[in-house]
Amino acid sequence: xxxxxxxxxxxxxxxxxxxxxxxxxxxxxxxxxxxxxxxxxxxxxxxxxxxxxxxxxxxxxxxxxxxxxxxxxxxxxxxxxxxxxxxxxxxxxxxxxxxxxxxxxxxxxxxxxxxxxxxxxxxxxxxxxxxxxxxxxxxxxxxxxxxxxxxxxxxxxxxxxxxxxxxxxxxxxxxxxxxxxxxxxxxxxxxxxxxxxxxxx
Amino acid sequence: xxxxxxxxxxxxxxxxxxxxxxxxxxxxxxxxxxxxxxxxxxxxxxxxxxxxxxxxxxxxxxxxxxxxxxxxxxxxxxxxxxxxxxxxxxxxxxxxxxxxxxxxxxxxxxxxxxxxxxxxxxxxxxxxxxxxxxxxxxxxxxxxxxxxxxxxxxxxxxxxxxxxxxxxxxxxxxxxxxxxxxxxxxxxxxxxxxxxxxxxx
Numbered sequence: 001x002x003x004x005x006x007x008x009x010x011x012x013x014x015x016x017x018x019x020x021x022x023x024x025x026x027x028x029x030x031x032x033x034x035x036x037x038x039x040x041x042x043x044x045x046x047x048x049x050x051x052x053x054x055x056x057x058x059x060x061x062x063x064x065x066x067x068x069x070x071x072x073x074x075x076x077x078x079x080x081x082x083x084x085x086x087x088x089x090x091x092x093x094x095x096x097x098x099x100x101x102x103x104x105x106x107x108x109x110x111x112x113x114x115x116x117x118x119x120x121x122x123x124x125x126x127x128x129x130x131x132x133x134x135x136x137x138x139x140x141x142x143x144x145x146x147x148x149x150x151x152x153x154x155x156x157x158x159x160x161x162x163x164x165x166x167x168x169x170x171x172x173x174x175x176x177x178x179x180x181x182x183x184x185x186x187x188x189x190x191x192x193x194x195x196x197x198x199x200x201x
Numbered sequence: 202x203x204x205x206x207x208x209x210x211x212x213x214x215x216x217x218x219x220x221x222x223x224x225x226x227x228x229x230x231x232x233x234x235x236x237x238x239x240x241x242x243x244x245x246x247x248x249x250x251x252x253x254x255x256x257x258x259x260x261x262x263x264x265x266x267x268x269x270x271x272x273x274x275x276x277x278x279x280x281x282x283x284x285x286x287x288x289x290x291x292x293x294x295x296x297x298x299x300x301x302x303x304x305x306x307x308x309x310x311x312x313x314x315x316x317x318x319x320x321x322x323x324x325x326x327x328x329x330x331x332x333x334x335x336x337x338x339x340x341x342x343x344x345x346x347x348x349x350x351x352x353x354x355x356x357x358x359x360x361x362x363x364x365x366x367x368x369x370x371x372x373x374x375x376x377x378x379x380x381x382x383x384x385x386x387x388x389x390x391x392x393x394x395x396x397x398x399x400x401x402x
Contacts (some may be wrong), residue, residue, distance in 0.1 A: 006267070006296055007257075007258070007268060007269055009250070009253050009254040009257050009258060009269065010254055010258065010267065012250040012253070012254070013247070013250045013251055013254050016243065016246055016247040016250055017247065019235075019243055020231075020232040020235055020236070020243075021228070021231040021232060021235050022224065022227075022228030022231050022232060023223065023224070023228070023232065026223075027222065027223030027224070029293060029296065030221075030222045030223055030293060031221040031222060031223060031224065032254075033267075033291070033292055033293055034220075034221055034222050035221070035251060036251075036254055036255065036258055036267060039255055042217065042220055042221075043251060043255060045217055046214070046217040046218070047248055047251065047252075049210070049213040049214045049217055050214055050236060050237075050244060050248065051248070052210050052213070053210040053211055053213070053214050053233075053237055054237060054240055054244060056208075056210050057208070057210060057211065057237055066207070066211065066234075066237060067208060068208055068210065090234070091234055091238075092230060092231060092234055095207055095230065
């Protein structure tokens, strides 16, 4: 016996919040309540911030990053090594690499990974533009920094094939034990990769 | 070495989303990206739904529930037993009980629990109105359906004291093994309560 307990207005907010990544039905309900209860110090500023972001943020026509300018500030940064392109699935991955400060080259955001079952083929990703950039003459190496998932890795293989005719070096991230990782908690695939790619001290 | 990677517009959205319950910094970033990427099918409908909810939703002047009318549709429901009031901390708790369909009485939403360290005393909660309702003559029993936390239980004790002069029956939820719960995974407090309140077959 289940009754519909909150009105249609709140249900609609809950349903839309539930579509955000990381918010299940339970946390969507809690978030909706918080937004409605804290109208002035949370809901109104959030609405304004979102409108502001949507008005100002554009997708970089070169790499697919989100910024207020296109080409984005990374693509425009003259201190960066334009011979290196790091390919990522999502803008969030680009942010993660920038936070780590480990990339001095440029990026290319695919906008996801290949997923035939979901109808996501190469034409749905930002791949044609990558091939174009690869053929521009300045690029020497392309690093495929895709997720270590089945989809990420099959996308990496597809890109490797597509980029082969250009003759550019195509590499991928090292796999192994994460910093701080305890062997006892790692899966066999990670351990196998860590042994296989072992390095001399 | 950490660099600020997204612009101030996106940072502001991330910061505000991070204030929602259940969203950490990581999921706030993911949610912000999703909102900005999916402008038409997510951000715009969500903004509209929130504006609609805020415009129409009011707090029930009787019980503190959120609804489009005050008194709310539960308080107005003539089929409900007006001699029973179930006291909860938050509207979300009321929804949970209504989903379970186990309450045929009315509710009273406190709006939180007593928390002296956070400066939340009885005057910050919807308690005066509860005492008033308890004294109206129609109420025979008040069920304190507060969280089984230290704060919830000390709030329950405070309310029990405050309601004592009215002579109304004050009860609380049973404590014990949750349905589907495996003894091996339950804490000692739950097991102790389950033993103490054991019932004959």
